[in-house]
Amino acid sequence: MPMDAAVILVTGGAVRIGREICLRLSDCGYAIAIHYNSSENEASNLADIINSRGGRAACFSGDLLDQSMPAKLFEEIKQEMGPVLGVVNNASLFNFDDISNVSLESWNRHMHVNALSPTLLISELSRNLPPGKVGSVVNILDQKISQPNPDYLSYTASRFAMAGLTETLARGLAPSIRVNAVAPGHTLPSPEQTMEGFEKAQSQSPLQSGPSATDIAEAVVYLISAKSVTGQIIYADSGERFLSRSRDVVFETEE
Structure with missing residues (x-):
């Protein structure tokens, strides 16, 4: 891969x-x-796979609860890989309340x-x-913003916040940066979910x-490169x- 290939930061990119x-x-x-917090082994293995296939990848750790982390992360990536031209805000916290x-x-x-x-x-x-x-941002949201329910209240509120910021920042950062989002449906089993419940x-x-995870990734690839698209949310949720x-x-x- 050419050394001048555009560098894309993917948070929570290891798993x-x-x-x-x-x-x-x-x-x-x-x-x-590849940004990670606790999944160091998975991040390293993924980087090895990408590099072995002729791609270019490196791993960077950081706690998203650390307010100083974003600036440090960008500097580390710049020193090792070059300037970041795109961000996929994929990492998230998902705890019940x-x-x-x-x-x-x-x-x-x-x-x-x-x-x-992410902001x-x-x-x-x-x-x-x-x-x-020209930079590009893709925020990973959740189809729950279109049909909310009372569960996972704080999580849901945070997704609404990023949905609003997607359009707000798309307006404010044009023409230098495009900002879009993907809102996935139920893509992978939750830790507390049985495979039977997931398939149901x-x-x-x-x-x-x-x-599938591939469906979500394909939507991200499109938005990262779609030069005339900004402020949009793609629902990759099977309806x-x-x-x-x-x-x-x-x-x-779950029964």
Whole structure:
């Protein structure tokens, strides 16, 4: 891969959907900065896979709860790989709460990891973008913003925040940076979910299957490179947003 290939930072890139995003972006010719917090081994293995296939990838650690992390991360990536031209805000915190037990700690942690840190990373992209270059941001959201339910209250609020910021920043950062988002449906099993429950959840969508991690990654690849698209949210959810759920899908599909 050419050393001047555009560097894309993918937060939470070592595992699950983030891993697939890194692989697909690499296949399309981008150099990948794999951010991780605790998944060091997985990040290192992924970088080895990408580099062995002729791509270019390196790993960078950072705690998204550390407000100083975004600036440090951008500097580390610049020193090792060159300036960042794109950010995929994929990492997230997803812990249960609802109106009966929501706390200041839970609210602040979700807002920090899922909204403040992505915003600070976008700010660093804006400050460090080389003259004459156009940057691209893709925020990974959740189809819940289209059909919310009371479960995972702080998490859901943080996703609404980033949905609003996607359009706000798209307006404010044009023409130098495009800002878009992907809102996935129920793509991978949750830790507390059985495979039977997961398959049931996916079969209940209007398309009766999917989405897969590859589907999400393909949407990200499109938005990273779509020169005339900004401020858009792509729902890669197999139509799940058209359903009306009174509770989170995990609770409705586990018997």
